[in-house]
Amino acid sequence: MEEPVSKPKAWIISVGNELLIGRTINTNAAWLGRKLTFLGFEVERIVTVPDSIDDIAEEVSRALGRAKVVVTTGGLGPTYDDVTLEGVAKALGLPLEVNSEALDMVKRFYEAKGLELTEHRVKMARLPRGAKALPNPVGAAPGSLVEAGGSVVISLPGVPSEMKAMFEEHVEPYIKRLAPRLQVVECSVRIVGVPESSLAPIIEKAYKLSPRVYLKSHPEGYETGNPVVTVKALASSHTREAAESEAKKVLEYIVRGARELGASISQEGCS
Amino acid sequence: MEEPVSKPKAWIISVGNELLIGRTINTNAAWLGRKLTFLGFEVERIVTVPDSIDDIAEEVSRALGRAKVVVTTGGLGPTYDDVTLEGVAKALGLPLEVNSEALDMVKRFYEAKGLELTEHRVKMARLPRGAKALPNPVGAAPGSLVEAGGSVVISLPGVPSEMKAMFEEHVEPYIKRLAPRLQVVECSVRIVGVPESSLAPIIEKAYKLSPRVYLKSHPEGYETGNPVVTVKALASSHTREAAESEAKKVLEYIVRGARELGASISQEGCS
Numbered sequence: 001m002e003e004p005v006s007k008p009k010a011w012i013i014s015v016g017n018e019l020l021i022g023r024t025i026n027t028n029a030a031w032l033g034r035k036l037t038f039l040g041f042e043v044e045r046i047v048t049v050p051d052s053i054d055d056i057a058e059e060v061s062r063a064l065g066r067a068k069v070v071v072t073t074g075g076l077g078p079t080y081d082d083v084t085l086e087g088v089a090k091a092l093g094l095p096l097e098v099n100s101e102a103l104d105m106v107k108r109f110y111e112a113k114g115l116e117l118t119e120h121r122v123k124m125a126r127l128p129r130g131a132k133a134l135p136n137p138v139g140a141a142p143g144s145l146v147e148a149g150g151s152v153v154i155s156l157p158g159v160p161s162e163m164k165a166m167f168e169e170h171v172e173p174y175i176k177r178l179a180p181r182l183q184v185v186e187c188s189v190r191i192v193g194v195p196e197s198s199l200a201p202i203i204e205k206a207y208k209l210s211p212r213v214y215l216k217s218h219p220e221g222y223e224t225g226n227p228v229v230t231v232k233a234l235a236s237s238h239t240r241e242a243a244e245s246e247a248k249k250v251l252e253y254i255v256r257g258a259r260e261l262g263a264s265i266s267q268e269g270c271s
Numbered sequence: 272m273e274e275p276v277s278k279p280k281a282w283i284i285s286v287g288n289e290l291l292i293g294r295t296i297n298t299n300a301a302w303l304g305r306k307l308t309f310l311g312f313e314v315e316r317i318v319t320v321p322d323s324i325d326d327i328a329e330e331v332s333r334a335l336g337r338a339k340v341v342v343t344t345g346g347l348g349p350t351y352d353d354v355t356l357e358g359v360a361k362a363l364g365l366p367l368e369v370n371s372e373a374l375d376m377v378k379r380f381y382e383a384k385g386l387e388l389t390e391h392r393v394k395m396a397r398l399p400r401g402a403k404a405l406p407n408p409v410g411a412a413p414g415s416l417v418e419a420g421g422s423v424v425i426s427l428p429g430v431p432s433e434m435k436a437m438f439e440e441h442v443e444p445y446i447k448r449l450a451p452r453l454q455v456v457e458c459s460v461r462i463v464g465v466p467e468s469s470l471a472p473i474i475e476k477a478y479k480l481s482p483r484v485y486l487k488s489h490p491e492g493y494e495t496g497n498p499v500v501t502v503k504a505l506a507s508s509h510t511r512e513a514a515e516s517e518a519k520k521v522l523e524y525i526v527r528g529a530r531e532l533g534a535s536i537s538q539e540g541c542s
Binding site for chain 1: 291292294295297298301303304305306308314315316317319320321326349351352381384386389390392410411430467468470471472475486488489490503
Protein backbone atom coordinates (compact mmCIF):
# COMPACT_ATOMS: atom_id res chain seq x y z
CA MET A 1 0.00 0.00 0.00
CA GLU A 2 1.27 3.47 -0.90
CA GLU A 3 1.89 6.07 1.77
CA PRO A 4 -0.89 8.60 2.28
CA VAL A 5 -0.35 11.70 0.17
CA SER A 6 0.40 14.82 2.14
CA LYS A 7 -1.78 17.65 0.88
CA PRO A 8 -1.23 21.37 1.29
CA LYS A 9 -3.94 23.01 3.38
CA ALA A 10 -6.48 25.55 2.20
CA TRP A 11 -8.71 27.94 4.16
CA ILE A 12 -11.86 29.61 2.88
CA ILE A 13 -12.85 32.90 4.52
CA SER A 14 -16.36 34.05 3.67
CA VAL A 15 -17.03 37.70 4.39
CA GLY A 16 -20.50 39.08 4.93
CA ASN A 17 -23.10 39.81 7.60
CA GLU A 18 -25.78 38.39 5.28
CA LEU A 19 -24.20 34.94 5.79
CA LEU A 20 -24.06 35.31 9.59
CA ILE A 21 -27.67 36.42 9.91
CA GLY A 22 -28.73 33.52 7.68
CA ARG A 23 -30.20 35.58 4.88
CA THR A 24 -27.80 33.96 2.41
CA ILE A 25 -26.79 30.29 2.37
CA ASN A 26 -23.05 29.93 1.84
CA THR A 27 -23.07 28.05 -1.45
CA ASN A 28 -19.80 29.76 -2.48
CA ALA A 29 -17.87 27.97 0.26
CA ALA A 30 -19.22 24.56 -0.79
CA TRP A 31 -18.33 25.23 -4.42
CA LEU A 32 -14.81 26.34 -3.49
CA GLY A 33 -14.38 23.44 -1.05
CA ARG A 34 -15.13 20.93 -3.78
CA LYS A 35 -12.86 22.72 -6.27
CA LEU A 36 -9.94 22.92 -3.84
CA THR A 37 -10.40 19.29 -2.75
CA PHE A 38 -10.32 18.01 -6.33
CA LEU A 39 -7.29 20.23 -7.05
CA GLY A 40 -5.43 18.30 -4.32
CA PHE A 41 -5.76 20.62 -1.31
CA GLU A 42 -7.04 19.72 2.13
CA VAL A 43 -9.65 22.28 3.16
CA GLU A 44 -9.05 22.78 6.89
CA ARG A 45 -11.42 25.66 7.71
CA ILE A 46 -14.33 27.60 6.31
CA VAL A 47 -14.72 30.71 8.44
CA THR A 48 -17.52 33.23 8.00
CA VAL A 49 -16.80 36.69 9.41
CA PRO A 50 -18.68 40.00 9.61
CA ASP A 51 -17.93 42.95 7.29
CA SER A 52 -15.35 44.23 9.75
CA ILE A 53 -11.67 44.96 9.07
CA ASP A 54 -10.51 43.55 12.41
CA ASP A 55 -12.49 40.30 12.12
CA ILE A 56 -11.26 39.73 8.58
CA ALA A 57 -7.65 40.52 9.57
CA GLU A 58 -7.90 38.17 12.57
CA GLU A 59 -8.93 35.18 10.48
CA VAL A 60 -6.57 35.88 7.57
CA SER A 61 -3.69 36.14 10.09
CA ARG A 62 -4.58 32.75 11.59
CA ALA A 63 -4.72 31.20 8.12
CA LEU A 64 -1.33 32.62 7.09
CA GLY A 65 0.70 30.40 9.34
CA ARG A 66 -1.20 27.28 8.35
CA ALA A 67 -2.66 27.33 4.87
CA LYS A 68 -0.84 27.33 1.54
CA VAL A 69 -3.91 28.84 -0.11
CA VAL A 70 -6.37 31.26 1.50
CA VAL A 71 -9.44 32.23 -0.51
CA THR A 72 -11.71 35.03 0.66
CA THR A 73 -15.09 35.76 -0.94
CA GLY A 74 -17.22 38.87 -0.66
CA GLY A 75 -16.62 42.47 0.35
CA LEU A 76 -14.89 43.78 -2.81
CA GLY A 77 -17.65 46.12 -4.00
CA PRO A 78 -18.08 49.89 -3.93
CA THR A 79 -20.04 50.33 -0.68
CA TYR A 80 -18.78 51.47 2.71
CA ASP A 81 -19.02 47.97 4.19
CA ASP A 82 -16.91 46.31 1.47
CA VAL A 83 -13.72 46.08 3.54
CA THR A 84 -12.20 42.70 2.71
CA LEU A 85 -9.02 44.05 1.15
CA GLU A 86 -8.49 46.40 4.08
CA GLY A 87 -8.65 43.35 6.34
CA VAL A 88 -6.31 41.34 4.13
CA ALA A 89 -3.83 44.24 3.90
CA LYS A 90 -3.90 44.62 7.68
CA ALA A 91 -3.19 40.92 8.20
CA LEU A 92 -0.30 41.07 5.74
CA GLY A 93 1.10 44.31 7.14
CA LEU A 94 0.82 45.93 3.71
CA PRO A 95 -0.64 49.29 2.73
CA LEU A 96 -3.70 49.42 0.47
CA GLU A 97 -3.10 51.45 -2.67
CA VAL A 98 -4.59 52.02 -6.10
CA ASN A 99 -3.33 49.23 -8.35
CA SER A 100 -2.84 50.51 -11.90
CA GLU A 101 -3.90 47.24 -13.55
CA ALA A 102 -7.01 47.08 -11.39
CA LEU A 103 -7.78 50.72 -12.12
CA ASP A 104 -7.60 50.00 -15.86
CA MET A 105 -10.07 47.15 -15.41
CA VAL A 106 -12.53 49.25 -13.44
CA LYS A 107 -12.15 52.16 -15.87
CA ARG A 108 -12.79 49.98 -18.93
CA PHE A 109 -15.82 48.40 -17.26
CA TYR A 110 -17.51 51.75 -16.60
CA GLU A 111 -16.35 53.46 -19.79
CA ALA A 112 -18.06 50.73 -21.80
CA LYS A 113 -21.31 51.77 -20.09
CA GLY A 114 -20.66 55.48 -20.54
CA LEU A 115 -20.01 56.00 -16.83
CA GLU A 116 -17.24 58.00 -15.18
CA LEU A 117 -14.81 56.95 -12.49
CA THR A 118 -16.11 58.11 -9.12
CA GLU A 119 -14.46 57.82 -5.72
CA HIS A 120 -16.54 54.73 -4.93
CA ARG A 121 -15.57 53.07 -8.23
CA VAL A 122 -11.86 53.86 -7.76
CA LYS A 123 -12.17 52.23 -4.32
CA MET A 124 -12.56 48.86 -6.07
CA ALA A 125 -9.07 49.27 -7.54
CA ARG A 126 -7.37 49.68 -4.14
CA LEU A 127 -5.45 46.43 -3.50
CA PRO A 128 -2.73 45.45 -1.02
CA ARG A 129 0.68 46.66 -2.24
CA GLY A 130 2.26 44.13 -4.61
CA ALA A 131 -1.00 42.30 -5.31
CA LYS A 132 -1.80 40.93 -8.73
CA ALA A 133 -5.17 42.19 -9.99
CA LEU A 134 -7.51 39.45 -11.24
CA PRO A 135 -9.84 40.41 -14.09
CA ASN A 136 -13.58 40.05 -13.45
CA PRO A 137 -15.26 38.94 -16.70
CA VAL A 138 -18.75 39.40 -15.24
CA GLY A 139 -18.82 42.42 -12.90
CA ALA A 140 -16.90 45.53 -11.93
CA ALA A 141 -14.70 44.58 -8.97
CA PRO A 142 -11.28 43.04 -9.76
CA GLY A 143 -9.95 40.26 -7.54
CA SER A 144 -6.64 40.29 -5.70
CA LEU A 145 -3.85 37.75 -5.34
CA VAL A 146 -0.95 38.30 -2.92
CA GLU A 147 1.87 35.92 -1.99
CA ALA A 148 3.15 36.39 1.55
CA GLY A 149 4.81 34.27 4.19
CA GLY A 150 4.49 31.02 2.23
CA SER A 151 0.76 31.53 1.60
CA VAL A 152 -1.19 32.85 -1.34
CA VAL A 153 -4.13 35.03 -0.35
CA ILE A 154 -6.77 35.28 -3.06
CA SER A 155 -9.76 37.60 -2.74
CA LEU A 156 -12.80 37.11 -4.97
CA PRO A 157 -16.19 38.84 -5.11
CA GLY A 158 -19.19 37.32 -3.35
CA VAL A 159 -21.52 37.26 -6.37
CA PRO A 160 -21.38 33.54 -7.31
CA SER A 161 -21.18 34.01 -11.10
CA GLU A 162 -18.24 36.44 -10.72
CA MET A 163 -16.48 34.31 -8.11
CA LYS A 164 -16.75 31.10 -10.17
CA ALA A 165 -15.62 32.66 -13.43
CA MET A 166 -12.60 34.29 -11.79
CA PHE A 167 -11.63 31.14 -9.91
CA GLU A 168 -11.73 28.98 -13.02
CA GLU A 169 -10.03 31.48 -15.35
CA HIS A 170 -7.36 32.96 -13.10
CA VAL A 171 -7.02 31.17 -9.77
CA GLU A 172 -7.14 27.51 -10.78
CA PRO A 173 -4.22 27.75 -13.26
CA TYR A 174 -2.19 29.64 -10.65
CA ILE A 175 -2.67 27.40 -7.62
CA LYS A 176 -2.60 24.08 -9.48
CA ARG A 177 1.18 24.01 -9.27
CA LEU A 178 1.05 24.32 -5.47
CA ALA A 179 -0.69 20.97 -4.98
CA PRO A 180 0.57 17.48 -5.77
CA ARG A 181 -0.82 16.17 -9.05
CA LEU A 182 -3.50 14.01 -7.54
CA GLN A 183 -6.49 12.22 -8.88
CA VAL A 184 -9.39 12.39 -6.47
CA VAL A 185 -12.23 9.88 -6.80
CA GLU A 186 -15.40 9.57 -4.77
CA CYS A 187 -17.28 6.26 -4.60
CA SER A 188 -20.44 5.50 -2.65
CA VAL A 189 -22.76 2.69 -1.62
CA ARG A 190 -26.33 2.93 -0.37
CA ILE A 191 -27.07 0.42 2.37
CA VAL A 192 -30.69 -0.39 3.20
CA GLY A 193 -31.99 -2.30 6.22
CA VAL A 194 -29.22 -1.88 8.80
CA PRO A 195 -28.98 1.10 11.19
CA GLU A 196 -25.86 3.27 11.18
CA SER A 197 -25.07 2.25 14.75
CA SER A 198 -24.82 -1.40 13.63
CA LEU A 199 -22.57 -0.44 10.71
CA ALA A 200 -20.34 1.68 12.96
CA PRO A 201 -17.95 -1.11 14.04
CA ILE A 202 -17.59 -2.31 10.42
CA ILE A 203 -16.87 1.21 9.16
CA GLU A 204 -14.30 1.63 11.89
CA LYS A 205 -12.42 -1.46 10.72
CA ALA A 206 -12.78 -0.50 7.06
CA TYR A 207 -11.21 2.87 7.77
CA LYS A 208 -8.10 1.18 9.07
CA LEU A 209 -7.67 -0.66 5.77
CA SER A 210 -6.53 2.51 3.99
CA PRO A 211 -5.17 5.75 5.38
CA ARG A 212 -5.67 7.45 2.03
CA VAL A 213 -9.43 6.99 1.99
CA TYR A 214 -11.69 9.49 3.68
CA LEU A 215 -14.81 7.57 4.71
CA LYS A 216 -18.13 8.97 5.89
CA SER A 217 -21.54 7.50 6.60
CA HIS A 218 -24.66 9.58 6.06
CA PRO A 219 -27.86 8.28 7.63
CA GLU A 220 -30.92 9.11 5.53
CA GLY A 221 -34.38 9.02 7.06
CA TYR A 222 -34.74 7.37 10.43
CA GLU A 223 -31.98 5.22 11.68
CA THR A 224 -34.30 2.31 12.40
CA GLY A 225 -37.57 1.18 10.84
CA ASN A 226 -36.29 1.11 7.29
CA PRO A 227 -32.87 2.63 7.80
CA VAL A 228 -30.93 3.88 4.80
CA VAL A 229 -27.26 4.78 5.16
CA THR A 230 -25.08 6.10 2.35
CA VAL A 231 -21.38 5.50 2.83
CA LYS A 232 -19.00 7.59 0.76
CA ALA A 233 -15.30 7.04 0.22
CA LEU A 234 -13.07 9.82 -1.10
CA ALA A 235 -9.66 8.60 -2.23
CA SER A 236 -6.67 10.50 -3.59
CA SER A 237 -3.80 8.96 -5.49
CA HIS A 238 -1.38 9.64 -8.33
CA THR A 239 -3.60 7.85 -10.84
CA ARG A 240 -7.35 7.62 -11.13
CA GLU A 241 -7.17 3.81 -11.20
CA ALA A 242 -5.21 3.66 -7.94
CA ALA A 243 -7.61 6.06 -6.21
CA GLU A 244 -10.68 4.17 -7.42
CA SER A 245 -9.29 0.80 -6.45
CA GLU A 246 -8.44 2.09 -2.97
CA ALA A 247 -11.94 3.53 -2.47
CA LYS A 248 -13.58 0.34 -3.75
CA LYS A 249 -11.47 -1.92 -1.55
CA VAL A 250 -12.74 -0.11 1.53
CA LEU A 251 -16.37 0.03 0.39
CA GLU A 252 -16.38 -3.66 -0.54
CA TYR A 253 -15.32 -4.53 2.98
CA ILE A 254 -18.27 -2.52 4.31
CA VAL A 255 -20.73 -4.04 1.82
CA ARG A 256 -19.63 -7.55 2.85
CA GLY A 257 -20.14 -6.75 6.53
CA ALA A 258 -23.49 -5.05 5.90
CA ARG A 259 -24.78 -8.03 3.86
CA GLU A 260 -23.88 -10.35 6.73
CA LEU A 261 -26.19 -8.22 8.90
CA GLY A 262 -29.00 -8.62 6.35
CA ALA A 263 -28.62 -5.34 4.42
CA SER A 264 -29.36 -4.88 0.75
CA ILE A 265 -27.26 -2.58 -1.41
CA SER A 266 -29.29 -0.29 -3.62
CA GLN A 267 -26.69 1.81 -5.40
CA GLU A 268 -23.00 1.75 -6.09
CA GLY A 269 -20.80 4.00 -8.16
CA CYS A 270 -17.85 6.33 -8.46
CA SER A 271 -17.60 9.88 -9.75
CA MET B 272 -32.91 58.34 18.82
CA GLU B 273 -32.46 55.42 21.20
CA GLU B 274 -29.02 54.05 21.92
CA PRO B 275 -28.05 50.97 19.88
CA VAL B 276 -28.92 47.78 21.73
CA SER B 277 -25.93 45.76 22.84
CA LYS B 278 -26.43 42.14 21.84
CA PRO B 279 -24.72 39.08 23.28
CA LYS B 280 -22.56 37.30 20.73
CA ALA B 281 -23.14 33.83 19.33
CA TRP B 282 -20.81 31.47 17.48
CA ILE B 283 -21.84 28.56 15.29
CA ILE B 284 -19.34 25.73 14.90
CA SER B 285 -20.20 23.29 12.12
CA VAL B 286 -18.38 19.96 12.34
CA GLY B 287 -17.85 17.70 9.35
CA ASN B 288 -15.45 16.94 6.54
CA GLU B 289 -18.43 16.68 4.15
CA LEU B 290 -18.90 20.46 4.56
CA LEU B 291 -15.21 21.21 3.95
CA ILE B 292 -14.99 19.12 0.79
CA GLY B 293 -18.16 20.76 -0.49
CA ARG B 294 -20.29 17.64 -0.67
CA THR B 295 -22.85 19.21 1.68
CA ILE B 296 -23.97 22.85 1.62
CA ASN B 297 -24.12 24.27 5.13
CA THR B 298 -27.83 25.04 5.34
CA ASN B 299 -27.79 24.30 9.10
CA ALA B 300 -25.58 27.32 9.79
CA ALA B 301 -27.86 29.66 7.82
CA TRP B 302 -30.93 28.34 9.65
CA LEU B 303 -29.24 28.78 13.03
CA GLY B 304 -27.87 32.20 12.08
CA ARG B 305 -31.34 33.46 11.30
CA LYS B 306 -32.81 31.92 14.48
CA LEU B 307 -30.10 33.38 16.72
CA THR B 308 -30.36 36.81 15.05
CA PHE B 309 -34.11 36.98 15.58
CA LEU B 310 -33.67 35.80 19.17
CA GLY B 311 -31.51 38.90 19.76
CA PHE B 312 -27.97 37.53 19.44
CA GLU B 313 -25.22 38.88 17.21
CA VAL B 314 -23.73 35.98 15.26
CA GLU B 315 -20.01 36.75 15.12
CA ARG B 316 -18.59 33.61 13.51
CA ILE B 317 -19.61 30.51 11.65
CA VAL B 318 -16.64 28.15 11.66
CA THR B 319 -16.56 24.83 9.84
CA VAL B 320 -14.01 22.33 11.16
CA PRO B 321 -12.94 18.78 10.26
CA ASP B 322 -14.03 15.73 12.29
CA SER B 323 -10.98 16.12 14.52
CA ILE B 324 -10.91 16.48 18.30
CA ASP B 325 -8.12 19.08 18.24
CA ASP B 326 -9.72 21.26 15.57
CA ILE B 327 -13.07 21.20 17.35
CA ALA B 328 -11.43 21.97 20.72
CA GLU B 329 -9.43 24.84 19.17
CA GLU B 330 -12.51 26.62 17.85
CA VAL B 331 -14.69 25.96 20.90
CA SER B 332 -11.89 27.38 23.09
CA ARG B 333 -11.74 30.57 21.00
CA ALA B 334 -15.50 30.94 21.20
CA LEU B 335 -15.58 30.49 25.00
CA GLY B 336 -13.96 33.81 25.78
CA ARG B 337 -16.16 35.72 23.36
CA ALA B 338 -19.58 34.22 22.79
CA LYS B 339 -22.46 33.92 25.24
CA VAL B 340 -23.89 31.07 23.17
CA VAL B 341 -21.88 28.52 21.17
CA VAL B 342 -23.83 26.06 19.03
CA THR B 343 -22.09 23.10 17.42
CA THR B 344 -23.76 20.89 14.82
CA GLY B 345 -22.73 17.44 13.62
CA GLY B 346 -20.52 14.68 14.95
CA LEU B 347 -22.81 13.21 17.63
CA GLY B 348 -23.49 9.85 15.97
CA PRO B 349 -22.24 6.33 16.60
CA THR B 350 -19.29 6.16 14.17
CA TYR B 351 -15.58 6.51 14.89
CA ASP B 352 -15.41 10.00 13.37
CA ASP B 353 -18.23 11.43 15.49
CA VAL B 354 -15.97 13.26 17.94
CA THR B 355 -17.68 16.59 18.61
CA LEU B 356 -18.30 15.99 22.31
CA GLU B 357 -14.71 14.87 22.80
CA GLY B 358 -13.62 18.19 21.30
CA VAL B 359 -16.07 20.18 23.43
CA ALA B 360 -15.00 18.32 26.60
CA LYS B 361 -11.36 19.00 25.79
CA ALA B 362 -12.02 22.72 25.31
CA LEU B 363 -13.91 22.87 28.61
CA GLY B 364 -11.35 20.78 30.50
CA LEU B 365 -14.04 18.29 31.46
CA PRO B 366 -14.04 14.51 31.24
CA LEU B 367 -16.49 12.75 28.93
CA GLU B 368 -18.68 10.25 30.75
CA VAL B 369 -21.86 8.29 30.29
CA ASN B 370 -24.75 10.61 31.19
CA SER B 371 -27.57 8.64 32.79
CA GLU B 372 -30.34 10.77 31.28
CA ALA B 373 -28.76 10.48 27.84
CA LEU B 374 -28.33 6.75 28.29
CA ASP B 375 -32.04 6.42 29.09
CA MET B 376 -32.88 8.31 25.88
CA VAL B 377 -30.64 6.12 23.74
CA LYS B 378 -31.90 2.95 25.44
CA ARG B 379 -35.56 3.85 24.93
CA PHE B 380 -34.92 4.74 21.27
CA TYR B 381 -33.39 1.33 20.48
CA GLU B 382 -35.66 -0.70 22.76
CA ALA B 383 -38.65 0.64 20.84
CA LYS B 384 -37.11 -0.92 17.71
CA GLY B 385 -36.23 -4.16 19.47
CA LEU B 386 -32.50 -3.41 19.38
CA GLU B 387 -29.96 -3.82 22.16
CA LEU B 388 -27.48 -1.33 23.53
CA THR B 389 -24.10 -1.87 21.88
CA GLU B 390 -20.81 -0.12 22.58
CA HIS B 391 -21.36 2.20 19.59
CA ARG B 392 -24.86 3.10 20.80
CA VAL B 393 -23.70 3.76 24.37
CA LYS B 394 -21.06 6.08 22.87
CA MET B 395 -23.87 8.49 21.95
CA ALA B 396 -24.69 8.89 25.66
CA ARG B 397 -21.17 10.02 26.59
CA LEU B 398 -21.40 13.77 27.35
CA PRO B 399 -19.07 16.26 29.05
CA ARG B 400 -19.39 15.96 32.87
CA GLY B 401 -22.25 18.11 34.17
CA ALA B 402 -23.91 18.48 30.76
CA LYS B 403 -27.68 18.51 30.41
CA ALA B 404 -28.84 15.88 27.89
CA LEU B 405 -31.21 17.24 25.23
CA PRO B 406 -33.86 14.79 23.95
CA ASN B 407 -33.84 14.06 20.23
CA PRO B 408 -37.45 13.61 19.07
CA VAL B 409 -36.38 12.43 15.61
CA GLY B 410 -33.19 10.33 15.85
CA ALA B 411 -31.01 8.44 18.29
CA ALA B 412 -28.29 10.84 19.41
CA PRO B 413 -29.11 13.16 22.36
CA GLY B 414 -27.78 16.70 22.34
CA SER B 415 -25.65 18.29 25.04
CA LEU B 416 -25.80 21.62 26.85
CA VAL B 417 -23.00 22.76 29.17
CA GLU B 418 -22.57 26.10 30.94
CA ALA B 419 -18.93 27.08 31.48
CA GLY B 420 -16.98 30.28 31.87
CA GLY B 421 -19.91 32.54 31.09
CA SER B 422 -20.81 30.69 27.89
CA VAL B 423 -23.36 28.02 27.09
CA VAL B 424 -22.07 25.35 24.73
CA ILE B 425 -24.87 23.50 22.94
CA SER B 426 -24.17 20.50 20.72
CA LEU B 427 -26.79 19.31 18.24
CA PRO B 428 -26.78 16.59 15.56
CA GLY B 429 -26.00 17.45 11.95
CA VAL B 430 -29.15 15.91 10.45
CA PRO B 431 -31.25 19.04 9.76
CA SER B 432 -34.60 17.64 10.93
CA GLU B 433 -33.08 16.53 14.26
CA MET B 434 -31.12 19.77 14.72
CA LYS B 435 -34.13 22.00 14.04
CA ALA B 436 -36.54 20.07 16.27
CA MET B 437 -34.07 20.06 19.17
CA PHE B 438 -33.23 23.73 18.78
CA GLU B 439 -36.88 24.79 18.79
CA GLU B 440 -38.01 22.45 21.59
CA HIS B 441 -35.08 22.62 23.98
CA VAL B 442 -32.52 25.27 23.05
CA GLU B 443 -34.69 28.25 22.16
CA PRO B 444 -36.56 28.32 25.51
CA TYR B 445 -33.25 28.00 27.36
CA ILE B 446 -31.22 30.71 25.60
CA LYS B 447 -34.05 33.21 25.15
CA ARG B 448 -33.42 34.59 28.64
CA LEU B 449 -29.76 35.32 27.74
CA ALA B 450 -30.65 37.91 25.08
CA PRO B 451 -32.40 41.25 25.48
CA ARG B 452 -36.10 41.07 24.56
CA LEU B 453 -35.73 42.53 21.12
CA GLN B 454 -37.96 42.79 18.13
CA VAL B 455 -36.02 42.32 14.91
CA VAL B 456 -37.53 43.53 11.63
CA GLU B 457 -36.13 43.32 8.12
CA CYS B 458 -37.31 45.71 5.41
CA SER B 459 -36.13 45.88 1.82
CA VAL B 460 -36.41 47.93 -1.37
CA ARG B 461 -35.60 46.87 -4.91
CA ILE B 462 -33.96 49.65 -6.91
CA VAL B 463 -33.90 49.41 -10.71
CA GLY B 464 -31.88 51.51 -13.12
CA VAL B 465 -28.98 52.77 -10.99
CA PRO B 466 -25.72 50.83 -10.47
CA GLU B 467 -24.61 49.92 -6.96
CA SER B 468 -21.52 52.08 -7.29
CA SER B 469 -23.77 55.14 -7.81
CA LEU B 470 -25.88 54.22 -4.80
CA ALA B 471 -22.78 53.69 -2.63
CA PRO B 472 -22.41 57.30 -1.40
CA ILE B 473 -26.16 57.48 -0.60
CA ILE B 474 -26.06 54.20 1.33
CA GLU B 475 -23.06 55.45 3.24
CA LYS B 476 -24.95 58.54 4.39
CA ALA B 477 -28.08 56.53 5.15
CA TYR B 478 -26.11 54.20 7.38
CA LYS B 479 -25.06 57.12 9.54
CA LEU B 480 -28.72 58.01 10.17
CA SER B 481 -29.18 55.05 12.50
CA PRO B 482 -26.62 52.95 14.34
CA ARG B 483 -29.25 50.33 15.10
CA VAL B 484 -29.92 49.48 11.47
CA TYR B 485 -27.79 46.96 9.67
CA LEU B 486 -27.86 47.92 6.01
CA LYS B 487 -26.72 45.89 3.03
CA SER B 488 -26.97 46.28 -0.73
CA HIS B 489 -27.16 43.20 -2.96
CA PRO B 490 -26.52 43.77 -6.65
CA GLU B 491 -28.59 41.39 -8.82
CA GLY B 492 -27.60 40.75 -12.41
CA TYR B 493 -25.06 43.06 -13.95
CA GLU B 494 -24.27 46.28 -12.25
CA THR B 495 -24.84 48.30 -15.39
CA GLY B 496 -27.10 47.80 -18.39
CA ASN B 497 -30.28 47.30 -16.43
CA PRO B 498 -28.88 47.21 -12.93
CA VAL B 499 -31.02 45.91 -10.10
CA VAL B 500 -29.93 46.41 -6.50
CA THR B 501 -31.85 45.17 -3.47
CA VAL B 502 -31.14 47.08 -0.28
CA LYS B 503 -32.08 45.41 2.99
CA ALA B 504 -32.29 47.00 6.40
CA LEU B 505 -32.33 44.89 9.55
CA ALA B 506 -33.35 46.81 12.65
CA SER B 507 -33.62 45.72 16.29
CA SER B 508 -35.53 47.52 18.96
CA HIS B 509 -37.66 46.94 22.04
CA THR B 510 -40.89 47.11 20.05
CA ARG B 511 -41.70 46.00 16.54
CA GLU B 512 -43.02 49.47 15.67
CA ALA B 513 -39.77 51.16 16.72
CA ALA B 514 -37.66 48.67 14.75
CA GLU B 515 -39.81 49.01 11.63
CA SER B 516 -39.84 52.79 11.79
CA GLU B 517 -36.06 52.87 12.16
CA ALA B 518 -35.55 50.54 9.16
CA LYS B 519 -38.02 52.51 7.04
CA LYS B 520 -36.45 55.87 7.89
CA VAL B 521 -33.13 54.66 6.51
CA LEU B 522 -34.61 53.02 3.41
CA GLU B 523 -36.71 56.08 2.60
CA TYR B 524 -33.57 58.18 2.57
CA ILE B 525 -32.02 55.76 0.06
CA VAL B 526 -35.16 55.61 -2.10
CA ARG B 527 -35.24 59.43 -2.27
CA GLY B 528 -31.60 59.56 -3.34
CA ALA B 529 -32.04 56.74 -5.86
CA ARG B 530 -35.09 58.41 -7.45
CA GLU B 531 -33.07 61.61 -7.89
CA LEU B 532 -30.63 59.52 -9.94
CA GLY B 533 -33.49 58.25 -12.10
CA ALA B 534 -34.16 54.88 -10.42
CA SER B 535 -37.52 53.21 -10.17
CA ILE B 536 -38.52 51.23 -7.07
CA SER B 537 -40.06 47.89 -7.85
CA GLN B 538 -40.69 46.37 -4.44
CA GLU B 539 -40.91 47.46 -0.85
CA GLY B 540 -41.84 45.62 2.28
CA CYS B 541 -40.97 44.40 5.76
CA SER B 542 -40.98 40.93 7.26
